[in-house]
Amino acid sequence: xxxxxxxxxxxxxxxxxxxxxxxxxxxxxxxxxxxxxxxxxxxxxxxxxxxxxxxxxxxxxxxxxxxxxxxxxxxxxxxxxxxxxxxxxxxxxxxxxxxxxxxxxxxxxxxxxxxxxxxxxxxxxxxxxxxxxxxxxxxxxxxxxxxxxxxxxxxxxxxxxxxxxxxxxxxxxxxxxxxxxxxxxxxxxxxxxxxxxxxxxxxxxx
Amino acid sequence: xxxxxxxxxxxxxxxxxxxxxxxxxxxxxxxxxxxxxxxxxxxxxxxxxxxxxxxxxxxxxxxxxxxxxxxxxxxxxxxxxxxxxxxxxxxxxxxxxxxxxxxxxxxxxxxxxxxxxxxxxxxxxxxxxxxxxxxxxxxxxxxxxxxxxxxxxxxxxxxxxxxxxxxxxxxxxxxxxxxxxxxxxxxxxxxxxxxxxxxxxxxxxxxxxxxxxxxxxxxxxxxxxxxxxxxxxxxxxxxxxxxxxxxxxxxxxxxxxxxxxxxxxxxxxxxxxxxxxxxxxxxxxxxxxxxxxxxxxxxxxxxxx
Numbered sequence: 001x002x003x004x005x006x007x008x009x010x011x012x013x014x015x016x017x018x019x020x021x022x023x024x025x026x027x028x029x030x031x032x033x034x035x036x037x038x039x040x041x042x043x044x045x046x047x048x049x050x051x052x053x054x055x056x057x058x059x060x061x062x063x064x065x066x067x068x069x070x071x072x073x074x075x076x077x078x079x080x081x082x083x084x085x086x087x088x089x090x091x092x093x094x095x096x097x098x099x100x101x102x103x104x105x106x107x108x109x110x111x112x113x114x115x116x117x118x119x120x121x122x123x124x125x126x127x128x129x130x131x132x133x134x135x136x137x138x139x140x141x142x143x144x145x146x147x148x149x150x151x152x153x154x155x156x157x158x159x160x161x162x163x164x165x166x167x168x169x170x171x172x173x174x175x176x177x178x179x180x181x182x183x184x185x186x187x188x189x190x191x192x193x194x195x196x197x198x199x200x201x202x203x204x205x206x
Numbered sequence: 207x208x209x210x211x212x213x214x215x216x217x218x219x220x221x222x223x224x225x226x227x228x229x230x231x232x233x234x235x236x237x238x239x240x241x242x243x244x245x246x247x248x249x250x251x252x253x254x255x256x257x258x259x260x261x262x263x264x265x266x267x268x269x270x271x272x273x274x275x276x277x278x279x280x281x282x283x284x285x286x287x288x289x290x291x292x293x294x295x296x297x298x299x300x301x302x303x304x305x306x307x308x309x310x311x312x313x314x315x316x317x318x319x320x321x322x323x324x325x326x327x328x329x330x331x332x333x334x335x336x337x338x339x340x341x342x343x344x345x346x347x348x349x350x351x352x353x354x355x356x357x358x359x360x361x362x363x364x365x366x367x368x369x370x371x372x373x374x375x376x377x378x379x380x381x382x383x384x385x386x387x388x389x390x391x392x393x394x395x396x397x398x399x400x401x402x403x404x405x406x407x408x409x410x411x412x413x414x415x416x417x418x419x420x421x422x423x424x425x426x427x428x429x430x431x432x433x434x435x436x437x438x439x440x441x442x443x444x445x446x447x448x449x450x451x452x453x454x455x456x457x458x459x460x461x462x463x464x465x466x467x468x469x470x471x472x473x474x475x476x477x478x479x480x481x482x483x484x485x486x487x488x489x490x491x492x493x494x495x496x497x498x499x500x501x502x503x504x505x506x507x508x509x510x511x
Contacts, residue, residue, distance in 0.1 A: 051359075078276035078387055079308030080356045107476035108281070112309035115354035122356065137431065137442060144435035148442070148469045150476055173444050 019064045033064050057086040078112070080119040088123045098128035098206075100166070105135055105153035117161050128206055129166035130158050131199060137171040138191075145170075167199040257371035261329070265301075265378040267505045269422065272410050276387040279427040281311040282475050283465065284384040288316075289482040290491075290498045291380050292339040298379045301332060303369060304343030306386040307355050307362045313345040317478025322346060329374035342373045380505075407450075411457050422504050423462035425497060426450035431467040432489070442467060460504065463497040466490055 021031035035056065066072065077083055088096075099120050103113040113130075120127050132154025138145045148171065158165035172192045175183045184193045222232045235241045262268060271284045284302060292300045304312035313319045313333075321333040323346040332340035344355065344365065357365075375381065407424065414421050426449065430439045445452075454461040468490045474481035482491055 053359075079306075080354050081308055081362065082358050085356065085358060104277070106472050108311050108314055108472075111311065111314060111351055114352050115308065118352050118354035119356055122354070137440075139433040139436060139438070140440060141438040142433060142436040144433055146431075146434060146469055148431065148467055148472065150469075150472045171442055173440070173442050177444055 019059075021064055021066060031066065031069075033060060035060075053082050054086040057083055058090050061087070061090045080115060084119060088125070096125055098126040100128050100203075101130045101163070102133055103130060103154055103157060104133055104149045105147065105168075106150045107153060109149075110153045110157045113157060114161070117157075117163065127161075127163050128203060129164040129199075130154055130161075131166050132168040134171050135168035164202070166202050167195045169195050254367050254371060258367070261371050261373070261375075262381070265375060265381045266509070267379065268381045268383070269501075269505075270383045270385060270419065272385055272414070273387055273407060275407070278387075279465075280387070281306065281309075281315060281384050282471065283425060283427055284382055285312060285315040285475065286465075286471070286482060286490075286494055287498060287501070288339060288380075288382050289480055290494045291382075291502075292336055293480075293482050294495070294498060296338055299338050299377060300380045301339070301375055301378050301382070302341045302343075303373070303381060303383045304341065304345065305366050305369060306384055307344050307357065307365055308386060310343045310345035310348075311475075312341050312343045312384060314478055315475045316341050317480070319345075319478060326374070329372045332373055332375060340375065342369060344369075408453065408457065411459060420508065421459045422501060423460035424450050424454050425462050426464040428467045429464035434469070460500075462500050463493055465493050465497075 019033065021033040022037060024030045024032065074087060076087065101113055101116055101120075103109045117127060134149050135147075135154065136145050136151070137148050154165050154168055157163070170191050172187075172190055174187055174190065175192050178186055183190065184196055187193050221234060221238070222229055229235070230241050271280055271287070273280045281304075288300050288302050291298060302312050302316070304310050313321070316335045316339075318333050318335055318341060323333065323342070324331045330342065332342040333346060334340045348355075355362075411421055411424075428443055429441075429449075431442050432439055450464070451461050466489050468488060470485060470488070471481050471490060473479075474484065482494065485491060
């Protein structure tokens, strides 16, 4: 449901015999599918146990008409539970190119993410790399950089797990405010946009 | 004599369970070989629920800490609230039940990472952080930090049920339950101020109303950041739709308070140190004390109703 707010998406009709994803603009180069589209109103909670969630994940993987795609990125909830197991089970016949692990610099976050790495290894997913998010905040008033959520976690995790650190994204309040617009287009000179481009280049080379 | 209907091998995908009130009557039951037995047979009360009730009888206030979203600082806030409750009154007995089965953070955050849980005739003993503060977490049962709990819902629910029915807390005033983000296992919120986090908190509030759990209030975490160099304030996660206060007004739930960002909190959590007693004069601890005072008043008012 996080994805739905990044793009302006009100009032799209998506249900046909199979599901058509929602395109962010006329070029139709970026499509989104989310359960967020299926809720009547934004306050409605999805209160489902495992079997129903598993069935929904399966439907999203088998019933959406993506058309020809270069990249399909699957955003998962935190943890190592029904949704993750379901995705892996349903992708058994399909080549999953890999997983990107996102962490913050804190030890508390690293501790959780180590388990995510274990999940990937147990289920045979290649780990493409780690992205460290919320890595430092540059004060807009005095340019002092503060490590609000500690520092160095991404690097130490990458070293510990022998996984590539793809990049470290600093906190930039302007990115959160974009809501529907691309950071790389609207803030091309921001540290975030630069790091995103580097990450994508590294992934393309893999 | 009571009978328990055993599930047939080919159960429907969304079987409500043979002990459920909907057994035999749900739409998923159509075509199941046990449908008639389930719909007509006598229902036995779930023995597990009674065990949980018995176990938690000596706990005065049981509080769930929920957030629809990951990354809002729920585990941190749970630990801070617990520390504040314990430090405000040494006679007050407080505990944390960490039921984030996939990502148990409380052992580290409370500084008891290497402790072990012991089992006795009266159940599992929680780990004591202070004389009046204890904690139970699946984190204590994992042999290595890399061990992942890769379980589907039913097995996780079983573990949660075990925690609720088998931990010997003794007499407690407050039991705070740190939950995983989302609602599939459940039913005090914690949210960032951006509209995305709030959207998920709205769903969480909706969930509580659906399952009839009282919303004691919303805590807005990471509200502002004071630069340690120039002391000026920045909104790192800007409130694009009026923030938590506005949302609370709309949804008619109490707003307990805002916690500012303080890098020392993250450091203390990583090191398992007690931020509340180490830095009592910080804006964050002052805010925590106000929040806990409001929470205690709300709980006592509800009990006395």
